[in-house]
Amino acid sequence: MKKCNFFKLTSAMIVIFSVVFFSFGEDDESYTRKREQMVRTQLKARDITDKQVLEVMGTVPRHLFVSPLLRRQAYKDSPLPIDEGQTISQPYIVALMTQHLKLKGGEKVLEIGTGSGYQAAVLAHLTDKVYSIEIRENLAKKAAEKLSALGYNQVQVKWSDGYFGWEEHAPFDAIIVTCAANHVPPPLLKQLKEGGRLIIPLGSTLYFQTLTLITKKKDKPKVKQILGVTFVPMTGEVQKRKGK
Secondary structure, three states: OHHHHHHHHHHHHHHHHHHHHHHHHHHHHHHHHHHHHHHHHHHHOOOOOOHHHHHHHOOOOHHHHOOHHHHHHOOOOOOEEOHHHOEEOOHHHHHHHHHHHOOOOOOEEEEEOOOOOHHHHHHHOOOOEEEEEEOOHHHHHHHHHHHHHOOOOOEEEEEOOHHHOOHHHOOEEEEEEOOEEOOOOHHHHHHEEEEEEEEEEEEOOOOOEEEEEEEEEOOEEEEEEEEEEOOOEOOOHHHHOOOO
């Protein structure tokens, strides 16, 4: 009788193990399908036409850059919360901002606002020189660890105020700001290479902004407004200079 009970228990454990094991396998396939659907319905169906950007968006595992509790929502057409009241941008906005940078490989890119590290991972597939600044120490540390664990060793993360850029590695071919500001930080324009592109959400940091592309031409900014967006506000020095 005891042997019979032991056999039943063992069989039950095997069944449970099998279900868990194959569920993980199905999850991986499911995430792949969700990425493919995301690219098809959220990006290609809109105005994302850059083949490299589309390929990268279909490759980077966005679900690994959010909380395990939110992974099933990772490929939905919406931003998601991460730690410390911050967000990871919706896939379309990540793709749109990346597409406007027009990266061809070998360029040096500066990102302001590392967050969970997802945007940096996307950039790392398009160039091997990505420098990312995060003002929140805990986010900077976690993002650096995550990027390293996933093999994105070409991304350097720094805990600092992104308003001042990263002069040590300037000039940059492209700069991407993933938080809202009511003006373009002068140090970022200074650190942008001639012909370089800077993309930033500009406007009210409390309500909405306009995604703005700035190209540096003969040391002067050429401005192009893209579309209305809503980003979390940039903090630090930018808040001190609001009235200036």
